[in-house]
Every structure is written in C-alpha cells, then in structure tokens.
Amino acid sequence: MGLEDDGLAGITGDRLPDERRIEGDLSESIRPGGALWALASAGPQLRESAALAADAGLTALAEEGRPRAVVVAGVGTAARTGDILATVAGPRCPVPILGHRSAGVPGWVGAADVVIAVSASGRSPEALAAAEAAARRGARLVAIGAPDSELQALAERARASFVAVPRRAPARLSLWALTVPVLMAARELGLVNLVEADIAETARRLDEDAERCRPDADAYVNPAKELAMNLAGSIPVVWGSSPLAGVAARRFGDMLAANSRYPVVSGELGEVGRGRVGLLDGVFGSLAEGQTDIFADPEDDDQLTRLRIVLMRDDGLDGDDSGPKPDVRRADAVADLAARRGVRCDVLPAEGGCSLERLASLIAVPDFASVYLALAHGLDPMRVPAVSEMKDAMLGSE
Numbered sequence: 001m002g003l004e005d006d007g008l009a010g011i012t013g014d015r016l017p018d019e020r021r022i023e024g025d026l027s028e029s030i031r032p033g034g035a036l037w038a039l040a041s042a043g044p045q046l047r048e049s050a051a052l053a054a055d056a057g058l059t060a061l062a063e064e065g066r067p068r069a070v071v072v073a074g075v076g077t078a079a080r081t082g083d084i085l086a087t088v089a090g091p092r093c094p095v096p097i098l099g100h101r102s103a104g105v106p107g108w109v110g111a112a113d114v115v116i117a118v119s120a121s122g123r124s125p126e127a128l129a130a131a132e133a134a135a136r137r138g139a140r141l142v143a144i145g146a147p148d149s150e151l152q153a154l155a156e157r158a159r160a161s162f163v164a165v166p167r168r169a170p171a172r173l174s175l176w177a178l179t180v181p182v183l184m185a186a187r188e189l190g191l192v193n194l195v196e197a198d199i200a201e202t203a204r205r206l207d208e209d210a211e212r213c214r215p216d217a218d219a220y221v222n223p224a225k226e227l228a229m230n231l232a233g234s235i236p237v238v239w240g241s242s243p244l245a246g247v248a249a250r251r252f253g254d255m256l257a258a259n260s261r262y263p264v265v266s267g268e269l270g271e272v273g274r275g276r277v278g279l280l281d282g283v284f285g286s287l288a289e290g291q292t293d294i295f296a297d298p299e300d301d302d303q304l305t306r307l308r309i310v311l312m313r314d315d316g317l318d319g320d321d322s323g324p325k326p327d328v329r330r331a332d333a334v335a336d337l338a339a340r341r342g343v344r345c346d347v348l349p350a351e352g353g354c355s356l357e358r359l360a361s362l363i364a365v366p367d368f369a370s371v372y373l374a375l376a377h378g379l380d381p382m383r384v385p386a387v388s389e390m391k392d393a394m395l396g397s398e
Helices: 035-040 042-054 058-064 077-089 125-137 150-157 175-188 196-212 223-231 243-260 276-281 286-290 328-340 355-376 385-397
Strands: 070-073 097-100 114-119 140-145 161-164 235-240 265-268 307-313 345-349
Touching: 035 042, 035 355, 042 161, 042 175, 042 196, 058 140, 058 161, 058 175, 070 077, 070 125, 077 097, 077 114, 077 175, 077 243, 077 355, 114 125, 114 175, 125 140, 125 150, 140 150, 140 175, 150 161, 161 175, 175 355, 196 355, 223 307, 223 355, 235 243, 243 265, 243 307, 243 355, 265 276, 276 286, 276 328, 307 328, 328 345, 345 355
Parallel strands: 070 097, 070 114, 114 140, 140 161, 235 265, 235 307, 307 345
Antiparallel strands: none
16 A cells, blocks of 8 residues: 555544644645654555565575674664564564664674664665675675665665665654664564464554544544543653553653654553662652642643653564563553652553564554644644754864
8 A cells, every 4th residue: 555545545633622622734634745644654655665674685585594793774763663573573483683772883793693774864874884884794685775866876886685765754754663673673584473364464454544534533532632632741750661661651751852852751561670669759759749729720821740651552463472571560560659749640551462663552652642642732743952952063073
C-alpha cells in the first residue's frame, strides 16, 4: 500500500476540549507531510518499508553464517531501532546486539561482526562514519536511509546491502520505516523470529490506533487526546514495566521532548526501585499536596506543577518462556505508591500476539499524544528551532 492510500483524505480536525485549555490548529498537521498525517501513515509506512527491505538483497547476509556481534549505529530515532531490535530478539538472542551512538564503531569490530548503519536522511555523520569504519575493517555492512544519499553511495562503494527508505517526514515520525529493515536484516542472520504474520499484525495494529486517534474523534473516544489532556501542565514521568515497555517509555520521552517541548523522566521500572521512585515524595510529588491552596483558582497559573506518571505495562504473553517474566509486582507497587501520594497515574497496557505488535501498541497512542500536546500549546511539532539552531552552530564551528 502506498502512503497516498492511507485513508486520510477528507479528515478534518476538531479542537481538543477548551475546558482543559488544550487547543490546537490541526490544519497543518493533517495535510500530507504534517505530523498527524505522518503518524497516521505508520501502518502503510511499515508495509512499504518491509517490501523495500525484501527487495534489497538482505538474504546475502546469511551466506557467511551467524555473526559474532551486531552493532546498530545511528543517533536519535535511528538509535532507537537498535533498542527495538534488542528487545524483539530477547534475552536469549545468541549474539550481543549493541547500539552505538557516536562516530565510528567500537574498537573490537572486525570481519566476524555485522554493522547496521541507520540514518533517515542518509547524511548523519555518525552513521556515515560507522559505515565507513565497518567497510574498512571488513565487517558485513547493512545501510538503511534515504535513496540517492551519501549513505547509499558509501554502501555501493563497499558492495554492501542498502535499503532505500523514502524520507517523507522527520526521522522521529519515521520510526517504523527505519525499524523494519533492521529487524529483517537480523532475521536473515538468524537472530529474530519475525514471520510475515507478525509484520502484518503490527501494521494492522498501527492502522487501528491511527483510526482511534484521528483528529475528528472527540477526546472521550480518542485515547491520544485524553492522554495529552492528562499530561498538560505536568512533569511527565514515563516508566515501562519490562525491557520492551522500557523502550516504549524512552520513545515517549523522546517525542514529548521534541514535539511537545516537555521535560520528562523516562526509563524502565527496574531502574525506578533504585532511587527514581523517590520522585513521588519530592516537591513535585507528595510534598506538593501540602503546598496547594484549596481556595486557589484551579485556572491559576501559579499553582505548583505536579508529576504525572505514565506506566507502560507489559505483563508478557501467556506461555512465553523466551526469557524472564515481567515483574508485575513492581508495576503494581508503583501504581499503589502513586495513588497513596495523590500522584495521578495513567496505565497503558501492551496488547498483541507478538513482541513487535505489543511494542507498537505502547508507542502509537503516545506518539499521537505528543503531537496533540504540542498543538495545544501552539507549537509546530514539525519545526524545532533550537535543534535547527544547534545544528547551524555546530556546522559553523567546524
């Protein structure tokens, strides 16, 4: 299915409930190339990317057998593809999977290893340096990025596999287009059990969530608008109850920072019990309760900002013995601790029959929520001036 067939034609946006002061002009975001359009296109994006990867000759990766290690090189959203590969492969993956977020590759990388260089634009200095270093050291190389880019030219010189992924939106809105080729490369290496049905069901899940989160759906039936309303004016703390949910939590942190410009704490519940749960007793947690004036106007901007917990809960699949069971007791404990301190908590459960679909179920709605929250504050999620200015400053310093 092409992106032009994603069923978005004719959608008109409404306004989020003004009683929570969440309003936004949706006209730019729902047009082709806009933020909501890009997120609603996630299912078609995934299918298209899978087809492109299937035609890219990745089967040649299997000819040299299983690698010693896999390095996924890239920054930002490209780096998250490595996190997703690691969690889909699971703890019983026969080789280590390492995400590498700086230029070049680790010093131990050699001919026995595979390097997957990912860059939505095909111009990322980190991905280019990693691809060049991998080729120089004789490692098997897979490059994923925009067609007719520097990364493609480098891959062709190295006679390496290249998956050309058309760039129709910023990298953070193209997660699934970049992720699927990484997973399919790992499948050819025998590292993940990813069948076509898993890809189809994940795409279907993304389609259904896009329908639920469509702009013309009122907040009481649109889970993304509801989540955006709940987070408005708060300090979001996003915790995942398993390694898979932890990846989704960090992804939501990325999107809240980039799209909504909200500060956020994100991570996995295993980290929470080592100190971060103390946030619940801090000045933005339970201490705020005693500092609130019960006679104050609820619309008063001087009211103290409070934490808002988003608990991404993954209780695993029945009968799945591929790794340790998620610690559901820790998730229950965090929700109970928050409730006893008057800190509100939204629980998002993972759904689906495979790890990829469960991950998608935890990512899709929060992705939309980050855009609705941006629009509520009059922000354009497609343009982040500070990022552009920082890039210009870095170029100017070279």
